[in-house]
Amino acid sequence: MNKKNLLGYAVVASAFGIFGALAGHFQNDGPITTAYADTGGKPHTATTHLFGQSFNDSTGKQQALSQWQGKPLVVNFWAPWCAPCVREMPELDAFAKEMKAKHINVIGIGIDSPSNIAQFAGKLKISYPLYVAGMGGTDLARDFGNEAGGLPFTVLIGADGQVKKTYLGTLKFDQLRTDLAKL
Secondary structure (H helix, E strand, O other): OOHHHHHHHHHHHHHHHHHHHHHHHOOOOOOEEEEOOOOOOOOOHHHHHHHOOEEEEOOOOEEEHHHHOOOOEEEEEEOOOOHHHHHHHHHHHHHHHHHHOOOOEEEEEEOOOHHHHHHHHHHHOOOOOEEEOOOHHHHHHHHOOOOOOOOOEEEEEOOOOOEEEEEEOOOOHHHHHHHHHOO
């Protein structure tokens, strides 16, 4: 990686860190949530764009996100340098294991370099799939309404491809379970 790319990652990481800290500071009761209007059974444009992507997983193997289409899905945008993201990941991992029995899938989309995500994944032993989106992950998060670019940012997608809800900030898992029960 050259110095120009490294500097770019550092600037973007700093910006996300600031947005994440601000989001965390102004929310004491949990994440900022947004519910989405039903689209009459059609997938949202953002989910169509998401499922059209292919990313390397944390081991470097190319994966098509279309494999998650037609299944209830929790998509967590995160980064190894995002302290709130790192704090919630062990609980999100336990949640993912619990939801697997209910046929609800959890994936993580990392906004960082492949080497940083691979190193992080190896250290924490996260069991749900982690994908490397690099800085392109910020565009995907914006597609889902995360204009501020704060992390962590989580999206609840129904099997029908409709975005049911988004969560900006650290998840409250009881709230997420309640929202999933409505699917």
